[in-house]
Amino acid sequence: MSVTPSTTLDSQLTATWGPANSYPDVSLVMPGYTSRIWPHDSQPQFWSKYQVWEWLQQVMDMHQIDASSIPFQNFDMDGHQLCSLSYQDFIRAAGSVGPMLFHSITELKWNGQYHVEIGPLELKPDLDYSCPFPDVSYPPGEIYDPSIHPLAPDASPIPSSPEIKRSFSRPHQVKKHNPRGTHLWEFIRDILLNPERNPGLIKWEDRTEGVFRFLKSEAVAQLWGKKKNNSSMTYEKLSRAMRYYYKREILERVDGRRLVYKFGRNARGWRESEK
DNA sequence: TCTGTGTTTCCTGATT
DNA sequence: TAATCAGGAAACACAG
Numbered sequence: 691m692s693v694t695p696s697t698t699l700d701s702q703l704t705a706t707w708g709p710a711n712s713y714p715d716v717s718l719v720m721p722g723y724t725s726r727i728w729p730h731d732s733q734p735q736f737w738s739k740y741q742v743w744e745w746l747q748q749v750m751d752m753h754q755i756d757a758s759s760i761p762f763q764n765f766d767m768d769g770h771q772l773c774s775l776s777y778q779d780f781i782r783a784a785g786s787v788g789p790m791l792f793h794s795i796t797e798l799k800w801n802g803q804y805h806v807e808i809g810p811l812e813l814k815p816d817l818d819y820s821c822p823f824p825d826v827s828y829p830p831g832e833i834y835d836p837s838i839h840p841l842a843p844d845a846s847p848i849p850s851s852p853e854i855k856r857s858f859s860r861p862h863q864v865k866k867h868n869p870r871g872t873h874l875w876e877f878i879r880d881i882l883l884n885p886e887r888n889p890g891l892i893k894w895e896d897r898t899e900g901v902f903r904f905l906k907s908e909a910v911a912q913l914w915g916k917k918k919n920n921s922s923m924t925y926e927k928l929s930r931a932m933r934y935y936y937k938r939e940i941l942e943r944v945d946g947r948r949l950v951y952k953f954g955r956n957a958r959g960w961r962e963s964e965k
Numbered sequence: 966t967c968t969g970t971g972t973t974t975c976c977t978g979a980t981t
Numbered sequence: 982t983a984a985t986c987a988g989g990a991a992a993c994a995c996a997g
Binding site for chain 3: 967968969970971972973974975976977978979980981
């Protein structure tokens, strides 16, 4: 997508992250926003792959779980395929987060099928689906491979076995420290990982090396500020936060190139093999 | 209340 | 000259 210079940020967002893609507002597709309302007439069966990813992103963000905790490539499917997954398929594909995702999609399916307005993504607030492990990242060798463990299309109804019920109701004890929801680097990563929805804000310079460049630095800063409810955010401030990532090796310096950053060894989920 | 984390804000100086 | 980069310092919000 090309964006003309006269195009405002809002209109860019509207055009790329908004109604054209069946969402009423950017806040609905950008993780962390408060108004997480999926359209009632949006049946997950008819979702595209990107809508599936957005749903994943939202559910993870809603529960403040690092989106890199699950291998997105395991959900490289459209809504129809997603809806055909069983409870066990979700566990295989997303590990400990699987039950939460299954619950969410089941609810959405029911909402879509029967138009029961019980609230979008209405997950029980007293349930803690936080990842039970300090950092459930998936090393390349451990990434779930659908070709090895094909996902059976035998959709299960609401879990009924005692074991499954337990996994729905038992709060996990270990919480991941992520007080502010999505981190800045994850926000950047997520823009990069949605090329169809990225309105020319950031682009990959070297996809395999994790090198990327800001095309509209101030627009990205505004978007970040909007997400954090901070209207005074600027690229100056955003870049300061980015530079703090050098020390933590989430980002690596790219010398001599303006607006260019590179994901470091501690950044997860940006590689094509671990999406 | 204290502490740690992850920014946010402001600043100075250097570089492009 | 403006934009950006680099990094120090302090403040802030939040969760545990």
